[in-house]
Amino acid sequence: MDFPELTPEQRATAWAKATALRQARHDLLAAVKAGKLPIADVLARAETDAIVRKTRVSVLVKALPGVDAARAAHILGGLSIPDAQRIGGLDTHQRQRLLDLVAGRTPDARHDVRPAPPATVVLDRSAIAAAIPEFLKGLSPAPGTDLPEDDPALLECLWADEHDSREVHIVVRQRATTPEQIDRIRAGRVYTGSYPEYKIVDTSRLRAVNAVGAMMVDSNPTRTLEIPVSRDIVIRMPQLQVEVVSWRAAVTTEIGTRVAELAAAAT
Incomplete structure (x- = not known):
């Protein structure tokens, strides 16, 4: 399949757009790592923010402050999701379970269900x-x-x-x-x-x-x-x-x- 050749202006626009997306994701994860952006707020932004929706859950978890490799593996294992799962693909139950696991709570502990x-x-x-x-x-x-x-x-x-x-x-x-x-x-x-x-x-x-x-x-x-x-x-x-x-x-x-x-x- 032949792809159309881009003009210098189109290439520059595409490069600028890609750079802006990478910077936006970097800023998002930096805010999470610094503790300035709680994970609950990140998940809430997934409804309207394409950057959040397309970010992998594993990348988000590993960026959480105080979460080392072992803790991240425990959280991701408890979710039972593919390694490539993106935040936008999580359903309501999985999002709540992620919040519970990060907080160290058992599933549904907030409601005393279990x-x-x-x-x-x-x-x-x-x-x-x-x-x-x-x-x-x-x-x-x-x-x-x-x-x-x-x-x-x-x-x-x-x-x-x-x-x-x-x-x-x-x-x-x-x-x-x-x-x-x-x-x-x-x-x-x-x-x-x-x-x-x-x-x-x-x-x-x-x-x-x-x-x-x-x-x-x-x-x-x-x-x-x-x-x-x-x-x-x-x-x-x-x-x-x-x-x-x-x-x-x-x-x-x-x-x-x-x-x-x-x-x-x-x-």
Whole structure:
């Protein structure tokens, strides 16, 4: 493809525009780094400021005052977003979660939605429901599925809406995974599952409980279905396997992570 040759005036204009954009982004990040511009104000400006919208979340987080590389990795891992995610692509839930992580709060702590866990943590339906309340809005408990007798579950929880168009299905199995196997899964060299296509989910929060996940990838993402495509994740832990199905990949990952954290606290 042949590109039109620019005149000297057009090149000068384009160069000046690019320089102005770089300077504007530099000034934005400098203000954040100096503590003059809170992250909440940056996110609010994304609605009207193209510079903010096109800035990567990772660049913003690393510019925060007092945030070192380890802290930045923890925050970005807790968001479960691609490295190239830009601020303008964050939804409302992700923006609030980013604010909570930066402030050191647990998700929804401002609203007391998720109470602090008791001294003795029990992994059961009520404990899981208490850990994921925002994802169960509009859903009701439903009967479990007929799991195969040769692959029994320690715990199965199912919530669905009245039309069965949205559901949260959680299965916890007693299944040991050695540290070597977890390392191999993280490296993407092996996954003992039946999914034809999957991606490894390896966040700092999962690593904190010595776990790793594998999520199903839609082999035909352009297809049109009458109901939302479910998203599956399998999380392997030293003694347990957590399986989650929901209507959205980010939701599935967050629910699976919380259940894994709950399971780790209960063992």
